Amino acid sequence: MKDEIKVDQLKENTQKYWDERYQNSKTDWDMNQVSPPLKIYIDSLNDKKINILIPGCGNAYEAEYLLQCGFENVSLVDISKTLTDKLKEKFKNNKIKIYNEDFFNHSGKYDLILEQTFFCALYPELRRNYIDHCEKLLKQDGKMAGVLFYKKMVGSEPPFIASYEEYMALFSPKFTFNILEPCTNSIAPRLGSELFFEIEKIKI
Numbered sequence: 001m002k003d004e005i006k007v008d009q010l011k012e013n014t015q016k017y018w019d020e021r022y023q024n025s026k027t028d029w030d031m032n033q034v035s036p037p038l039k040i041y042i043d044s045l046n047d048k049k050i051n052i053l054i055p056g057c058g059n060a061y062e063a064e065y066l067l068q069c070g071f072e073n074v075s076l077v078d079i080s081k082t083l084t085d086k087l088k089e090k091f092k093n094n095k096i097k098i099y100n101e102d103f104f105n106h107s108g109k110y111d112l113i114l115e116q117t118f119f120c121a122l123y124p125e126l127r128r129n130y131i132d133h134c135e136k137l138l139k140q141d142g143k144m145a146g147v148l149f150y151k152k153m154v155g156s157e158p159p160f161i162a163s164y165e166e167y168m169a170l171f172s173p174k175f176t177f178n179i180l181e182p183c184t185n186s187i188a189p190r191l192g193s194e195l196f197f198e199i200e201k202i203k204i
Contacts, residue, residue, distance in 0.1 A: 034065040035116055036185040037196045041145055048072055050111035053137065055103045056118030060087055067094055075099065077106050104129060109139050115146030115197075120159035127170055135174045138201045144175065145198040147183065164195065175199035 034042075042062070048070045054063055057076040066074050075097040078084050084100035091098065099106060103118075104126075113134055122130055134144060149161040162170065167180060176199060183194040 033187075034061040035147055036187065037147055037183045037194065038062050038114060038116060038145075039065060040185065041196070041198070042066060042069060042071075045071075045112075047111075051075070051109065051139075052112045052114060053077065053106075053108070053110040054114045054116065055106070055134075056116075056121055057087070058083070058116065060090075062114055062116055063091070063096055067091075067096065075108065075110070077101060077103050079103070104133055106133075106137065108137060110137055111139055111142055113138060113142070113144045113146075115144055115148070117147055117149060117159060120149045120161060122160070124160050124162075131171060131174055135201055140201065140203060142201045143178075143198060145179075146196070148195045148197060149193055150182075150195050161193075167195065167197070171197075171199055174202060176202055 039062075042065060049072055051073045052066065052071060053075045054060065055077045057063060057078050060076055063074050063076055072095065074095075076084075076087060077099045078087075079100070079102055081100045084098050087096075087098050119127070119130060138144070148167060149159045150163060150167070164180065168177065171177070177197065178200060179196060179198040181196060182192070183190075183196045186192075186194045
């Protein structure tokens, strides 16, 4: 019961934290461009009709690029209403679905979840919940792909990193790894600190 209360408190604090960051324009993590590793991955996808989810989407440069590439079914989730209101205006003439909600309350079925360091923005205590919920949101043959931080950082604010071995241990009960390797095309400030991964939901 105590663990459940702690998780609920962390979720509540997360909502307040990110909305305040966007309200005060404290977005120093923002790259102002699509993540280069994700751009290459998106370029490798052939089926433009797959259902794609980007959780903790931020300013959604990846979504913008997906639209440019002709993808038709893109959904964004972010807990900050300040941000999602901005995105709804930005994408008002497009078919992108934008949800202002806690990712852990989101429902749906997706072929692909694109991870743009949202995992590393979560308190470590929420990681298991995140992985379980991703599995729930994915179709039986669904995949996740994206970027994780693994360079050692200190402090009580995101990003919260993990090691290569920790990522393997965290995801392996629910997913099979196709790729987990250092990114070679990160932007300069992130070079040497990002891992690219692709995993598949374990078939039952």
